[in-house]
Amino acid sequence: MNTEKILNPPSGYLTLIVFLLLLGVTGYCIVNQNFITAVVVGFINFLLVLPGLIIVNPNESKVLVLFGKYVGTVKQDGFFWVNPFTTKKKVSLKAFNLNGQQLKVNDKHGNPIEIAAVIVWRIKDTAKALFAVENYLQYVNIQSEAAVRHLANSFAYDNMDDEHEQITLSNGAEQVSLLLEKELNERLEPAGIEVLEARISHLAYAPEIAHTMLQRQQASAIISARRLIVEGAVGMVEMALQKLSDKNIVELDEERKAAMVSNLLVVLCGDKAVNPIVNTGTLYH
Template structure:
């Protein structure tokens, strides 16, 4: 693999001025009756001087090769003159956004999910990007898809599927993004690519199991809510019995305590408002 070599070629303004002078000199020679010399100068001017002029825009670079050999990379923006026989390949140094397509893969426990990622990357080593891979943009696309697939296979979708998991795709977004960025940098280092940021942009169950998983999540949420309601209701009943006993408001035997507890739990745990029945007789009728 070629190592990047930064070069600073001479300014192109002086060379361009010489190019104009040689054109003027060819005209003068023709006027003075020396057309052969004028034509030779004119040809050399357009074949040796002009082809060496190169413009490098901001956040761009020119990778130079001479007869199949890498001679260096111009990263400084400006107007320069280089060897006219070199082949100049433009490589952008700007940051690129890769909005990955939605991939259908299996998570760690085998559930089919849909996942996609947004990746921000740029060329760090121009020599590696040009000479180490056939097409570095295509290389980024393929390796990014492979990294996202591997990430999805390494974690469960959420804790419903793997209760012992410390990190899941849905709840551990920050940690998952760090792992994805690290894996991408490892995969793309061969092509001289640096990943600046990687984030999961889409995460969902596959359509064929989405409804079933939604019902499961709803059921789990309902059970958790009911558990909290029951715990609160039991505490309130216990408090009510303790207050009645401490203040000697009424004496209740075990049977009447059980009935009171049952009625209070119905009132506190019911989903709808309870219509009370007022007893106008004694406590036992």
């Protein structure tokens, strides 16, 4: 496999001066009707001198191929002269944005989800990009889609199915992005492509289960909230009983304690305001 070779060709300004001088000689020979010399000089000028002049713009490169053999790559921007018989292929070194399409895949637990990613990449090795793959743009698109699908299959959408999940697609954005970037660099390295950044741009449940999953999330949130309320209420009831006992405010038997606990839990755990009732009798009448 060809690996990139950096070329530093001579400046093209001196060659341009030579071209202009030979052009003047050609004109002088034509004026003096020395047509043979004019043809020879013109042939040399337009076949050997002029075709070798190249311009390399910033963040671009020229890959040189001579008779089917890779010669090297000019990455330095400027005006140069190279072998006139080489084929010069322009390759951009700028960063590209790939806004991936939304893919419908199954997560780790088999739930259908929609996922898409934004990938920033650039060509690092021009020789691999041109000669190792048929079309590096198409190669990036296909491998990026494969990497996103593999990522979605490897992790759960959230941790409601398994509370011990360390990384999920919805909660572990930074870790998931790093793993996606690493996998893309491994997949695109044979084509000389470097991934600068990879981020999940769209993540949602598929439409056919989105409503059901929303209800499940709401139920889970309600259960979590209720659990927290009950834990707090039990702590407050325990503190109230302890305070009453420590200060000897009132002596409560087990039945009265149970009634008090029941009333306090109703007040503390209820989702509506309670109405006070004045009991003028006793617990036993």
